[in-house]
Amino acid sequence: MAPKPMLRFVTVKRAMPSKRPPDLRTQDFGEIYAEFASATAEEQASRCSQCGVPYCQTHCPLHNNIPDWLRLTAKGRLREAYELSQATNTFPEICGRICPQDRLCEGSCVIEQAGHGTVTIGAVEKYLTDTAWDEGWIAPISPRQERSESVAIIGAGPGGLAAADRLRRSGVQVTIYDRYDRGGGLMTYGIPGFKLEKHIVLRRIEQLAQGGVEIVPKCNVGTDISFGEIRERHDAVVIATGVYKSRDLAGPGADAAGIVRALDYLTASNRVEFGDDVPEFQIGALNAHGKKVVVIGGGDTAMDCVRTAIRQGASSVKCLYRRDRTNMPGSQREVANAEEEGIVFEWLSAPKAFIGDPVTNVRVQKMRLGIPDATGRQSPEEIAGAEYDEPADLVIKALGFEPEDLPSLWDQPGLEVTRWGTIKAEFTTGRTALDGVFAVGDIVRGASLVVWAIRDGRDAADAVLDYLDQAHSIAAQ
Template sequence: MAKQPMLKFVKVERDMPTKRTAEDRKQDFNEIYAEFAAAKANEQASRCSQCGVPYCQNHCPLHNNIPDWLNMTATGRLEEAYAISQSTNTFPEICGRICPQDRLCEGNCVIEQSGHGTVTIGAVEKYITDTAWDNGWVKPIVPDAERTESVGIIGAGPGGLAAADMLRRAGIQVTIYDRYDRAGGLLTYGIPGFKLEKDVVMRRNKLLEDGGVRFVLNCNIGEDLSFDEIREQHDAVIIATGVYKTRDLQGPGAGAKGIVRAIDYLTASNKASFGDEVAELVDGTLNAEGKSVVVIGGGDTAMDCVRTAIRQGATSVKCLYRRDRANMPGSQREVQNAEEEGAEFVWLAAPKAFAGDPVTSVKVQQMRLGAPDASGRQSPEVIEGADFDESADLVIKALGFEPEDLPKLWGTDGLEVTRWGTVKANFGTGETSLDGVYAVGDIVRGASLVVWAIRDGRDTAQAILEKFNAKAAIAAE
């Protein structure tokens, strides 16, 4: 009888790839986890119980066929594992690195529920795709036949890139327009290298370019090119701009020098990692070196800022969040990594005012959790008379992102938006109020996960293909 390659969760303990020491990883922006060795990846994949109802798959926005590619990995069939993984996920090596697996696939693993510790799905996913790249299994797109239809995509983030990949595979002519000098959106300029090394993103961009996707970079819609001009040039247009407008701070002194936006701070740091000359880093405006840093916010962007400041050489880094640890939106894994590296979290604390210009300190008001709000989450309440001061030479606002006013920015009529400013679009197809115009990702959902943007991009590409095919069928009659 053949030896059972799976269901080893009772005998084999959960294990993660080796994590570099905090002292070591503070010195650079390289990823903090080592790669799984083949034997370790096989061992950890073999812990999967191959359950009849795979909750990991059900709770993945892309419904990745996780049990099958774990089985393939456990039995050494890595090229097949990659093929299965790539069939549902445009960027598995990126999701393997930055998805909050603890809230999605791993957090819903059946063996985790039974007390055996979840399968390390994210690390195995990363291993499979990195192995595929190393072995030359990842090939540029070669469509079976070229088609005449053309799609313009505004925004080169994960949603736009995922849509471009699917459309090119079907032979559609694709042009992506983006305001930055490199494609990737937040993958390139918003997420630090210690979570997602930039060559991982750049090689995907090059693969798309080699497959026939055309990139028009340094292009601001409404300035360099009008929205109407893009619509005229293409049979369909996808809006995939993401959300970049920063929620602002309130209170006296909030406009002082030394109080900066998270997106500006992270972009400057990431540009430097490419070897770019960044004036704001040189003059200290967006540089934490030698400074007392206060980061305001509790999401993953705040964690990115905290950990970047440590690597830049801040003398102290504190993160203020108005709720407690259990109620913060960011990944608990990221909080742990930040604490290991020397960051301090000040829970139940919110800024009230700022002293100095440039800023010298933050007046902090202590909070407590009160009655639940409409979502069921406890609302923070101010504890009167419990204010205190935190020294700060640099304050980073990481309070989340909101959509820009696209109809006004682009001077276009008829593009309907919601009361939150997001583009009103069908969640299944991405169709907007304008004929032939679609929208995907954060500009529809609000600030969300990369994996959801990928899902939206793929769904909308499929909807566009179906519409093109229907028109072609009518024309052929």
């Protein structure tokens, strides 16, 4: 009797793709995980329990049909598995690489809760789409019928690209306006290559361009073109700018030379990998080589910074976070990767002051966790007299991002924002206070995950199509 294709989690142990040794992977910016072999991907997919209530699917922002494409993978029906994966996710190979699966699908896996080790969902997802590219199953968009309506998308990050893909497949004419010279947003310039190699992003952008999406690079809305002009040119607008304004540090000496923003640092590093001329890197201002580096923050951006610094040849890298390991917002998998690579984490530690200009030391205040607040999260409190100085030649601020003041920058007082400065938009549709204007991703949610931006882009695209259909019906009357 042939073995059952599924429910093999008792006899087959969980396995991840092989990972390059730390001493090798820190010498370059290549991805650290290898690809699954076909037999291994099928075997790992076969561990799925096919449970009646798929919590992996429920806890995925895109509600990907994970159990079904795992079953198809286990049976070797890879093209069908890929097509099912692509049906709900515009960029499965990107999510497979950078989604925090340990906090989402894999963290909710039933067999993980039963102690058998989660199905390696992300690695299988990555394998499926990489196989689809290799086999030529992915082609430029070719709408069955063209539509005359035109939609502008401001921002070529994951939310904007996802909306563009969905709109173009429906035949809508799409133009993306982006401030950078390459599309992809933070996927291109914020996330390092060891997590997401850049050709993975750029080939998706090329696919959109080949399918008829017009991309206007180096275009700052409000400077190179007004928001009003964009509205006049197009039948609807999707705002997908993301949030790029860095939260700042307080305390004495916080303005000293040698204290830099995480996004500036990561963008410079990624541009160097592209072969761009980056003067700030060449003179050392945004280069960690030979330096004692201190990164402040506990999110995924902080993890990107510490792991970039070690690859640039920093003499030491330490990460200060004011809470403990359990309460940090970043991926635990990324923390483990960073520790393997030699990064030291100073938990329950916060900067109190910065000494020297250029900076030479960070005065560190030790913390403890106090009484939980209304959400159940414990707030950090200072421990009186518990201070020390940490040597530092380069301090990187990775404290998160805030929205820019778009109503002022774009001279659009009617564009309503929340008390946090994010655009006020209708849940699921992205409709804003301005007629025919929608907003998606971080500019609505605040700094969040790529997968949520993709979800918002897809939902807003559907809402835009409804809006265009209604406008067409009214015009026909």
